[in-house]
Amino acid sequence: MSERGRVAFITGGGSGIGRAIAHRFAAEGVKIAIADWNLAGAEETVAQLEAKGYEALAVQADVRNGADVQAAVDAAVARFGQVDILVSNAGLSDGLEILTTEEDRWDRNFDIIVKGAYHCLHAILPGMIARGEGVVLTIGSVNGLYGIGEHAYSAAKAALVSLTQNIAVRYGQDGIRANCICPGSIKTPIWDHQLETDPHAFDNLLQWYPLGRVGTPEDVANAAWFLCSDGASWISGVTLNVDGGLMAGNYPFSEDLSGKRQSRPRKQRYFPPDEPPAVNR
Numbered sequence: 001m002s003e004r005g006r007v008a009f010i011t012g013g014g015s016g017i018g019r020a021i022a023h024r025f026a027a028e029g030v031k032i033a034i035a036d037w038n039l040a041g042a043e044e045t046v047a048q049l050e051a052k053g054y055e056a057l058a059v060q061a062d063v064r065n066g067a068d069v070q071a072a073v074d075a076a077v078a079r080f081g082q083v084d085i086l087v088s089n090a091g092l093s094d095g096l097e098i099l100t101t102e103e104d105r106w107d108r109n110f111d112i113i114v115k116g117a118y119h120c121l122h123a124i125l126p127g128m129i130a131r132g133e134g135v136v137l138t139i140g141s142v143n144g145l146y147g148i149g150e151h152a153y154s155a156a157k158a159a160l161v162s163l164t165q166n167i168a169v170r171y172g173q174d175g176i177r178a179n180c181i182c183p184g185s186i187k188t189p190i191w192d193h194q195l196e197t198d199p200h201a202f203d204n205l206l207q208w209y210p211l212g213r214v215g216t217p218e219d220v221a222n223a224a225w226f227l228c229s230d231g232a233s234w235i236s237g238v239t240l241n242v243d244g245g246l247m248a249g250n251y252p253f254s255e256d257l258s259g260k261r262q263s264r265p266r267k268q269r270y271f272p273p274d275e276p277p278a279v280n281r
Contacts, residue, residue: 003230004029007080009073009124011063011116012090014041016188017139020217021087024225026054030085033076035061035069055080063090063116073123082131085228086124088117089139093153093190106152113156117163129174135228136178138164139220142243145182157182161239168237177236179227184243185214207252210245
């Protein structure tokens, strides 16, 4: 099947990274089904896509609920015929350290991030296997690869990486590819509250990013399209960091070790050169 005839089912597509992925895929001729607990957000994404002449569907679904997810997938299949690409993007971070995170908050992270992917795979994988092809993309986080706090969220994202690898290994024989993207700090609406209380919240982050800026949802969307396109047809089981070089190493630490660290201001570039801030609401 041509890439332009494919159908993508994207969870959490009502804002942020999910919305940017929907726009990027639609621009390539992919039909889009958005599943989000926030129906208004999903409908806004669909309205944006339809205004550009793209085909899209909004469905309300809580990914923690298997029946919700199955109904959303059924609606996508009824509208478009099948689902060729699953983007399991829905997630949240609730709680910081383990000793201050109540059990229900711990469970909420895992229910949305890991169980959400489980429900989507249960609903979509059988159709992919029957057709002998399909692509699964999960949106993890550098938090799942490196100890940088938010214990419940980080543990859930680590589990998502492992799940993705196992899907790739087990179902590759059925023509299924599965990969995971692990973004670094991305300017999405999830930061809005923190930026309201601290407008300089990103300032202290810049020293850790070799490229000198935080990411945009479009940075992730571009990588997502590559991994789901035919250009990545022999790539499966990969965890791709989209993080401005964060996970490559720690140069400030090496400067401290060598005694060469200098106190110097860094150029503050929150966004790609010559590009305005992305609006993802």
